Amino acid sequence: xxxxxxxxxxxxxxxxxxxxxxxxxxxxxxxxxxxxxxxxxxxxxxxxxxxxxxxxxxxxxxxxxxxxxxxxxxxxxxxxxxxxxxxxxxxxxxxxxxxxxxxxxxxxxxxxxxxxxxxxxxxxxxxxxxxxxxxxxxxxxxxxxxxxxxxxxxxxxxxxxxxxxxxxxxxxxxxxxxxxx
Numbered sequence: 001x002x003x004x005x006x007x008x009x010x011x012x013x014x015x016x017x018x019x020x021x022x023x024x025x026x027x028x029x030x031x032x033x034x035x036x037x038x039x040x041x042x043x044x045x046x047x048x049x050x051x052x053x054x055x056x057x058x059x060x061x062x063x064x065x066x067x068x069x070x071x072x073x074x075x076x077x078x079x080x081x082x083x084x085x086x087x088x089x090x091x092x093x094x095x096x097x098x099x100x101x102x103x104x105x106x107x108x109x110x111x112x113x114x115x116x117x118x119x120x121x122x123x124x125x126x127x128x129x130x131x132x133x134x135x136x137x138x139x140x141x142x143x144x145x146x147x148x149x150x151x152x153x154x155x156x157x158x159x160x161x162x163x164x165x166x167x168x169x170x171x172x173x174x175x176x177x178x179x180x181x
Contacts, residue, residue, distance in 0.1 A: 027067045031074030038082045039092060045075070049099060056106050066118040069110045072103050073125035080131035094134030103129055104141040111148050116162040120169045123152060127173030130180040138181055149174050 030048060034041045056068030076096045083092035096103065107129065111122035126145050130138050152170035155163040 023064055023067045027071035027074070030071050031078055034075040035078040035082075038079070039095065041075075041079075042095060045099075049102075053102055053106065056110075058109065062113065062115040062118055065110060065113075066115065066121045069107055069118065069125045070121040072099075072106070073121060073128040076103070076125070076128035076132035080128065083132075094132070094137070096129060096132040097134040097137040100129060100133045100137035100141065104145065108141075108144055108148055111152075116166060119152070119166045123149065123166065123169035123173045127169075127176035130173075130177045135181060138177075142177070142181070145173075145177065149177075 052068050056065050079095045086092055107122045107125040110118045149170045152166050155167040
């Protein structure tokens, strides 16, 4: 949107809706490519990753940031599944390790957001990264990740729907950390 555009204007809302649709489609496409191409995807990921990181900056719209974190989580999850399904191929383990510092930092920052979707995606991303990174990368970030998860594990089981969704993702992330390490 340009400065001065009325966010409540009908035409502006149409543009925002189309933008969200395109961002969602691109994020889904990237994750699907990771699933289909496996290790070969990493060549493309090397080029896409800087763009994703830039698009996930804190000055971007919360929806965009949530989609970037979710995309990274989906890529990590798909690559981890590939490694799990091919246990004899050691080259498939830890494919996201080279990106772990930036990914964990982005996920931990997103987890502090008041936006529920961003929190959910951030916690999903933390769990997915633990399954797709090597032990060295995971251990560097484990204390920060566990502190983050602990905050959301304290949400009440019978809290609001949003609190329950975030808490569920925190429980899932903790489970993935335990299984991975």
